[in-house]
Each structure stands twice: as C-alpha cells, then as structure tokens.
Amino acid sequence: MRRLLVVLLALSLAFAFAIQMPAQAQSNALIVAGRFTDVITLDPGRAFETTNLIVHHATYETLLNINADDLSKIVPGLAESYSISEDGLEYTFVLNPNAKFASGNPVTAEDVRFSWTRLLNLKGNPSSYLTDFGFKSIEVVDDRTVKVTLESPQPAFASVVTAPALSILEKAVVVANGGTDAPDADQTDAAKDWLDQNSAGSGPFILKRWSPNSEIVMVRNENYWRGPVALEGITLRVTNDAASALQLVARGDADIALGVDADTAEQARNNAELKLNIGQTLNLLYLGISPSDYFNLPISDARVRQAIAHAIDYDGIIALTGGFADRPAAMLPLGIAGSDPSLRYTRDLEKAKTLLAEAGHGNGFSMKLHIGGGSTAGVPREVIAAKIQADLAEVGIQLEIDQQTTANFLTAFRAQELPMVISAWTPDYLDATMWTAFFSKADSGVSRRLRMDIPKIAELADQIAAERDPMVRERLLTEYVKAHVEAAVFIPLLQEQYIDVLRSNIQGYVFHPVYLTEFAGVSK
Amino acid sequence: MSLVRYIVRRLILTIPMLFGITLVLFLIYNLVQVDPLVMIIGERAMDNPQLVEAAIRKWGLDRPVWEQYLTYLTNILRGDLGTSFLTRRPVLDDLRTHLPATVELAVSSLLFAVLLGIPLGVLAGVYFGSLFDRSVWFISLLNGSLPPFWTGLIFLFVFYYSLGITPGPGRFPPRMERPPVFSGLLTLDSLIAGDMAAFGGALSHLILPTVILGGFTLALVLRVTRAAIVEEMRREYIRTARSKGLAERLVVVRHALRNALLPLVTIIGLAFAGLLSGAVMTETVFDWAGIGQYLVRAAASLDYPAIQGGTLLIAVIYVVVNLCVDILYSVLDPRVRHG
Numbered sequence: 001m002r003r004l005l006v007v008l009l010a011l012s013l014a015f016a017f018a019i020q021m022p023a024q025a026q027s028n029a030l031i032v033a034g035r036f037t038d039v040i041t042l043d044p045g046r047a048f049e050t051t052n053l054i055v056h057h058a059t060y061e062t063l064l065n066i067n068a069d070d071l072s073k074i075v076p077g078l079a080e081s082y083s084i085s086e087d088g089l090e091y092t093f094v095l096n097p098n099a100k101f102a103s104g105n106p107v108t109a110e111d112v113r114f115s116w117t118r119l120l121n122l123k124g125n126p127s128s129y130l131t132d133f134g135f136k137s138i139e140v141v142d143d144r145t146v147k148v149t150l151e152s153p154q155p156a157f158a159s160v161v162t163a164p165a166l167s168i169l170e171k172a173v174v175v176a177n178g179g180t181d182a183p184d185a186d187q188t189d190a191a192k193d194w195l196d197q198n199s200a201g202s203g204p205f206i207l208k209r210w211s212p213n214s215e216i217v218m219v220r221n222e223n224y225w226r227g228p229v230a231l232e233g234i235t236l237r238v239t240n241d242a243a244s245a246l247q248l249v250a251r252g253d254a255d256i257a258l259g260v261d262a263d264t265a266e267q268a269r270n271n272a273e274l275k276l277n278i279g280q281t282l283n284l285l286y287l288g289i290s291p292s293d294y295f296n297l298p299i300s301d302a303r304v305r306q307a308i309a310h311a312i313d314y315d316g317i318i319a320l321t322g323g324f325a326d327r328p329a330a331m332l333p334l335g336i337a338g339s340d341p342s343l344r345y346t347r348d349l350e351k352a353k354t355l356l357a358e359a360g361h362g363n364g365f366s367m368k369l370h371i372g373g374g375s376t377a378g379v380p381r382e383v384i385a386a387k388i389q390a391d392l393a394e395v396g397i398q399l400e401i402d403q404q405t406t407a408n409f410l411t412a413f414r415a416q417e418l419p420m421v422i423s424a425w426t427p428d429y430l431d432a433t434m435w436t437a438f439f440s441k442a443d444s445g446v447s448r449r450l451r452m453d454i455p456k457i458a459e460l461a462d463q464i465a466a467e468r469d470p471m472v473r474e475r476l477l478t479e480y481v482k483a484h485v486e487a488a489v490f491i492p493l494l495q496e497q498y499i500d501v502l503r504s505n506i507q508g509y510v511f512h513p514v515y516l517t518e519f520a521g522v523s524k
Numbered sequence: 525m526s527l528v529r530y531i532v533r534r535l536i537l538t539i540p541m542l543f544g545i546t547l548v549l550f551l552i553y554n555l556v557q558v559d560p561l562v563m564i565i566g567e568r569a570m571d572n573p574q575l576v577e578a579a580i581r582k583w584g585l586d587r588p589v590w591e592q593y594l595t596y597l598t599n600i601l602r603g604d605l606g607t608s609f610l611t612r613r614p615v616l617d618d619l620r621t622h623l624p625a626t627v628e629l630a631v632s633s634l635l636f637a638v639l640l641g642i643p644l645g646v647l648a649g650v651y652f653g654s655l656f657d658r659s660v661w662f663i664s665l666l667n668g669s670l671p672p673f674w675t676g677l678i679f680l681f682v683f684y685y686s687l688g689i690t691p692g693p694g695r696f697p698p699r700m701e702r703p704p705v706f707s708g709l710l711t712l713d714s715l716i717a718g719d720m721a722a723f724g725g726a727l728s729h730l731i732l733p734t735v736i737l738g739g740f741t742l743a744l745v746l747r748v749t750r751a752a753i754v755e756e757m758r759r760e761y762i763r764t765a766r767s768k769g770l771a772e773r774l775v776v777v778r779h780a781l782r783n784a785l786l787p788l789v790t791i792i793g794l795a796f797a798g799l800l801s802g803a804v805m806t807e808t809v810f811d812w813a814g815i816g817q818y819l820v821r822a823a824a825s826l827d828y829p830a831i832q833g834g835t836l837l838i839a840v841i842y843v844v845v846n847l848c849v850d851i852l853y854s855v856l857d858p859r860v861r862h863g
Binding site: 031037041125128213214237238239240244247250253254405407411 | 612677688691693695697808811825826
C-alpha cells in the first residue's frame with residue numbers, strides 16, 4: 001500500500017510539472033483582447049453590431065472616410081473624388097484607378113453598384129443607412145464612375161458613405177459564393193456563411209476565420225493597393241473581463257486590451273511595460289425627462305425639468321467613472337461641430353429650489369426613475385440612478401428607482417410609458433443628424449418615446465438636415481443645442497471615454513469613435 | 525428480462541420525458557411575458573414599422589402560442605431546433621460549435637477527478653483516521669466548498685499572472701497556429717494533424733480549468749470512495765480474504781474496491797453529465813467558449829430558441845448518461861434488472 005502512495009505522489013508531481021508551457025512561435029501579428037462577443041455575422045450587408053465595425057474597417061474599404069484626427073472632414077477612400085449636383089440629389093463618385101481588391105482585381109463601378117444594391121435588397125438592419133436617406137437609385141456611368149440619386153437633398157449622405165456597412169465587396173467573389181443583389185436577395189442571397197469566415201474586400205487585412213465567442217483571425221493583405229501594412233495579422237481574442245485582458249497584456253500573450261474599466265486602467269498605469277490610450281467616444285448617457293402632460297406629473301413644467309438639471313452633481317457622476325468621461329451641453333457630443341460645452345448645466349441647488357418654488361413645487365414631489373441593465377464608462381445604470389436619486393433628494397424630489405431587464409425597459413420606453421429614464425446613445429456614422437434626427441421629433445426617434453413635442457427643436461432639426469453650407473449648419477446646431485438646454489428634456493450625464501491598454505512597444509495605434517480602432521498604421 | 529429489452533424499455537420511457545421538458549420550457553417562456561422583438565431587431569430598428577412587421581412575420585410571433593409550440597415540435601422531429609434570435613444561426617449549428625470546448629474540458633476534468641480521486645479515496649479509506657486521511661479529507665472539503673469562479677480567478681492570478689508557470693485563460697496559446705478543425709477538440713485535432721507543439725499548447729491550457737472544475741468532482745469522488753472503502757473493509761468477506769493469506773494490496777484492490785465501485789458509477793455518471801452541461805463560472809473565468817457561456821448569453825438575451833435547444837441538449841445528455849449508468853449497473857450487478 002505504501003508503494004501505491006509513493007506512485008500516486010510521483011504522478012501528481014508529474015502532472016504539475018511535466019506539462020511545460022510550450023515555446024511559442026513569435027509572430028508579428030497583433031493580439032487584441034476584448035469582449036467581442038456581440039458578433040452575429042461578418043457579412044457587411046447584414047451586420048449591425050459593434051465588433052463587426054473593427055473587422056470591416058480592417059478588411060474592407062468605403063468610398064469615403066472620416067479620420068479620427070478631424071471628425072468634421074470627409075476624405076477620399078476608394079473614391080478619389082466626388083461631386084454633388086446643384087439640387088443636392090445626385091452624388092457622383094470617381095474611383096481611384098489604383099484601387100484593387102485583395103484578389104488583385106481592380107475595384108470597379110459595378111462592384112460599388114452591386115455592394116450597395118445587395119445591402120439594400122438584403123433588407124436587413126444596415127439597409128436603413130440607404131433607406132433612411134432617401135436612396136433612389138445607383139447607376140454605373142463608366143468603369144470608374146458611379147452616380148447615386150436621392151429622393152430629397154441629404155447633406156449627411158457623404159458621412160453615411162463612410163459607414164462600414166457601405167463597404168465595397170468584390171462582386172465576382174460574392175456571387176461565386178452564393179451572393180446576389182436581386183430584389184429578392186433577402187430570400188435568395190446565400191453568401192452569409194462564406195462572408196462570416198472570409199472577406200471579399202480591398203482593406204489592409206483579410207478575414208481568415210471567425211470562431212464564435214472565441215476569436216476572429218485576420219491576416220495581412222499582401223496585395224494591399226496602398227502597399228502592405230507592417231502587421232502580419234490581427235487576432236481579436238474574446239476575453240470576458242477586463243482583469244484577465246490586463247493579465248494577458250501584462251504577460252505578453254496579448255498586445256492590446258480594448259475597452260477596459262477605470263480600475264483596470266489604474267493597475268496598468270503602475271506597469272512600466274504598459275501604456276494607456278484614452279479615446280473620446282461619441283457615446284452619450286443621458287437622463288430623459290418627459291415634458292408631456294400625459295403622465296400628469298410636475299415634470300411637464302419646464303422649470304421643474306430645469307430645476308432637476310441644476311440639482312444634478314455632474315462632477316460627482318464623472319468621478320464615478322474614475323475621471324474617464326466628459327459631457328456636452330445637449331444630445332450633440334463634444335467633437336461634433338456646433339457642440340458648445342459652455343452651455344452646460346452646472347450644479348446650483350439654490351437656483352434649483354427657486355425654480356421648483358416658482359413652479360409651485362417648493363416642497364418637492366415624488367416619482368419613478370426607470371432604468372435597464374448595462375453600464376457606461378464602467379459604471380452600471382443602477383449606480384448612476386442611485387446618484388441621481390441622492391442628488392435630487394437634496395431639493396426635495398424623491399425618486400423611486402425601477403430597474404428592469406434591458407429588453408423589458410426598452411419595450412416600455414418604446415411604448416411611451418416611461419416619464420423619466422436613464423439611457424444611452426451610440427452613433428453609427430459621423431454626422432450631426434445621427435443625434436438631431438433622433439432627439440427632436442414628436443413622431444419619431446427617442447423624442448417620440450418621451451412624448452416630446454417641441455416645435456422649435458423639430459424645426460431646427462429639419463433645417464439642419466437640409467442645410468448644405470457647413471458654416472450655416474454649425475450656427476443652426478448651436479441654436480439647436482441652446483433650445484435643448486432650455487427644454488431640459490434630455491440631460492447628458494456622461495460622454496464616455498474609451499480606455500485601451502497597450503504594450504509599450506505598440507506604435508501608431510489610433511482610437512476612432514466609430515470604428516473603435518485603426519490598425520493599418522500599427523507596428524510593434 | 526434480457527438486457528436488450530431493458531434498454532429498449534428505458535429508451536421508450538425517455539420520449540415522454542423529453543416532450544414534457546419542451547412543454548415546460550414553452551410554458552415558462554410564455555408565462556414570463558417578454559417581448560423578444562427588441563432582441564431580434566435591435567433598439568434603433570424598433571422605430572421602423574416595416575422592419576418590426578417583417579421580423580414579427582419571419583419569426584412567427586403573430587401566431588397563437590399553441591401553434592408556435594406545434595411548429596416547434598414538428599421542427600424538432602425534423603432535426604431543426606430553430607434559429608437563435610441572437611446569433612441568427614440554426615441553434616443546432618451553435619450547439620455544435622460550442623459543444624466540443626465543453627466536452628474537452630468535461631472529459632479532462634472527469635479523468636482528473638477519477639484518476640486522482642479513486643486512489644486517494646482508497647488510501648484515505650484504508651488509512652482511515654490517519655493524518656493522511658484527515659489532510660485529504662480537509663483538502664477535499666475545501667475543494668468542494670470554494671466557489672470555482674473565485675478559485676479560478678485566484679489560480680489565474682497566482683499561477684499565470686504572478687508566477688507564469690501555467691498558461692492564461694483561453695483554450696489555446698494566442699500566438700500559435702491552431703490545428704485544422706476536425707472534431708473541435710483542440711487536443712484531438714492537434715494529434716490528428718500530428719502537431720505535437722499544438723497538442724502541448726492545447727493540453728497546457730487545460731491544466732488550470734481542469735484543476736478548478738475537476739477539483740469539485742474530485743472532492744465528490746474522493747468522499748464517496750473513502751466512505752465505501754471504509755464500509756467494505758469492515759465486511760466479513762474482507763476478513764475471509766485476509767484470513768486465507770491474500771496480500772493486503774489484493775484485498776483492497778480486488779475485493780473492497782470492486783464492490784465500492786458500484787455507488788461510484790452513479791456519482792461519476794451524474795458528475796459527467798453535470799460537467800457536460802456546461803460549467804458556467806469556470807467557462808467564463810477561463811474564456812472557454814463552451815455551452816455554459818452560450819446558454820448564459822442566450823438567457824440574458826431572452827433568446828428562447830437557443831435556451832430551449834440548449835436545455836433540450838442538456839436533458840438528452842442527462843437521459844443518455846443515466847441510461848449508460850443504468851446499463852452499466854445492470855452489467856455490474858444483475859440484480860438491478862429484476863428489480
């Protein structure tokens with residue numbers, strides 16, 4: 001029996017030590033740790049989540065681009081130039097003659113027509129990029145020229161063209177794998193499975209594999225028409241929490257940890273091998289207060305809503321994020337032309353009390369604050385809600401917090417049943433209409449959900465959508481922000497910052513508020 | 525009753541059970557009263573009536589509940605578990621994608637638990653009351669009562685982050701080329717590809733999650749073995765075996781252990797089914813893309829085709845494992861068949 005004991009001890013020691021960590025072949029590929037679990041498909045005509053933006057921006061290209069260094073400037077992409085007709089209805093794009101797909105074939109006008117027509121006819125969520133902007137038709141003028149006709153003038157259309165959903169796919173490759181742009185493409189297109197595992201684009205990388213909930217592997221496009229990039233490839237590695245992402249980066253098993261929380265960032269600060277990259281996103285967290293009489297609550301009085309806006313301890317909320325956040329004056333984020341931070345509400349309890357007294361609610365009142373799940377800048381909704389509850393209690397407003405699952409919350413919000421909410425908004429493309437179209441009208445967008453019917457704001461939104469002169473547009477936007485501040489229906493609480501942890505040898509990494517990352521210029 | 529007839533009877537009995545499970549799942553879902561539309565088409569598209577209507581028609585949400593259930597049942601019989609709201613892929617494909625990771629970890633954890641648990645349990649039982657017995661008992665108690673997500677995080681911090689002697693989270697070294705997919709089990713696929721470096725990589729990534737997940741089962745196996753051995757060693761046949769001069773090692777291994785194994789078969793079978801149905805916490809801590817993680821995400825998103833499909837799979841796993849256990853039992857102890 002003692003022999004068995006000895007053998008057993010030896011065996012367990014062997015188990016602990018015999019399996020050595022294998023020597024790893026060091027390649028020049030970039031390993032990126034992050035959540036990445038939202039991917040549903042990697043077909044640009046069907047995907048409508050977040051991680052797909054990173055993949056599509058690396059593997060495909062759009063006709064036009066907006067670079068992170070100047071969000072107000074539209075620069076050439078696959079199109080070397082574009083022009084807009086006098087009436088604002090026709091957009092003509094001229095392709096760069098050097099542009100080639102990863103296959104080596106040139107990018108032609110027919111590829112553009114095919115890609116956009118397919119997007120439209122797949123009738124999935126991203127088709128709204130075209131339908132929402134009155135897209136009427138697209139025609140091939142010659143090999144290098146396409147003409148798009150809209151039903152009404154849409155100055156935002158050039159910004160929309162930069163959205164990864166409008167990427168250009170190589171028609172021959174997509175068709176060979178079951179794709180079609182026919183009017184019944186939503187029934188007959190069979191290219192999704194292939195596009196989930198491969199790419200048919202002209203970007204600096206090629207999609208090699210997607211293993212759901214595990215990893216997305218891209219390799220360098222050796223045929224890249226602007227010249228091959230420095231990295232051999234990119235692997236997006238699914239990591240469930242920021243703490244293990246940080247461990248992976250610290251041990252060199254990953255090069256970048258994307259989107260970590262403030263606590264993790266503080267830990268990374270103390271490690272000489274790591275550095276932080278702080279990016280200003282355009283993601284807003286807001287308090288929405290319905291101005292409608294429907295709810296029969298004191299908040300239908302603008303003075304009460306202004307009092308609430310004056311009672312909130314904004315600095316305290318930003319402190320909850322570890323300081324990794326900012327805030328604009330209205331639902332138009334900092335970084336977008338016309339967004340003026342000097343118009344922001346600041347905490348002023350005396351003024352709040354005076355406004356409440358003027359409105360006849362000097363003794364306060366009580367109501368419900370509705371929230372869903374999730375978090376912004378690492379702070380869960382319920383924590384923000386508790387902070388607002390405490391702040392408003394100081395002026396006599398008693399809030400009861402009602403937290404639901406996100407699905408139930410959104411359903412009730414959409415059914416116009418919630419008088420006060422905390423919710424968030426994330427843009428899909430970079431134009432002011434991404435906010436003005438959704439926070440202004442009585443009959444559409446988020447403003448409809450809060451039963452907001454303020455004609456002045458709606459009119460300004462219409463003017464902004466139609467205005468082509470950038471100077472006039474910026475002036476209108478400033479007016480729009482002022483009108484929103486006065487109405488105090490949507491009070492921005494946070495504009496999230498995105499924290500990435502990088503190994504110190506990573507160079508050329510740029511955060512982009514829509515695509516999240518620019519990998520083309522990265523080297524290590 | 526012959527063994528074949530016994531098995532057939534057991535198989536027929538499983539059918540109403542599986543029906544019952546689908547019905548209960550369906551009723552629960554309809555009692556909860558949630559609106560899956562937001563999950564299907566996303567918040568922004570909810571304001572677009574055309575998209576909303578198209579989605580309602582596509583997913584059959586406008587049909588009466590009983591009709592939805594009948595459609596669901598007919599589809600199952602055709603081998604179609606429906607399409608996940610969340611991933612837009614057939615649930616069967618999703619399960620097939622996520623099952624290999626879970627199977628790999630479950631098998632490795634079970635091997636760990638059994639290969640270490642039975643010998644340790646036997647020794648603890650034989651040396652009942654000794655210092656060895658008491659320390660093994662204490663460790664197994666500790667192992668069985670500490671939550672695996674906590675020990676998982678601590679082990680990762682100590683053995684990976686601080687000491688660097690084990691690999692970190694994930695199933696495979698991040699900078700290594702994966703073997704071509706054949707079975708989805710990375711260790712097996714590496715061996716098939718003849719890639720020993722990849723095999724070592726996959727194996728090394730199994731160490732920590734196996735110790736954490738298998739440790740739980742190990743504690744169970746150890747306790748049951750120990751108790752059974754202690755009991756068997758007091759029986760008269762052991763005294764007989766000893767008195768006829770049999771070596772103590774043979775007394776323990778051939779006589780006591782063989783009889784002690786019977787209750788172990790049930791325990792190990794159920795533990796294996798448990799491991800196969802996905803260890804949610806361990807999978808989450810170790811970024812292990814298995815069934816557990818898949819189902820948690822499905823549940824959080826009210827993705828009921830995925831929840832139903834996954835639950836059905838787990839039910840089938842339990843039914844199959846139970847069946848195997850019973851068959852094994854009837855082979856080991858023929859009295860069971862007549863019971």
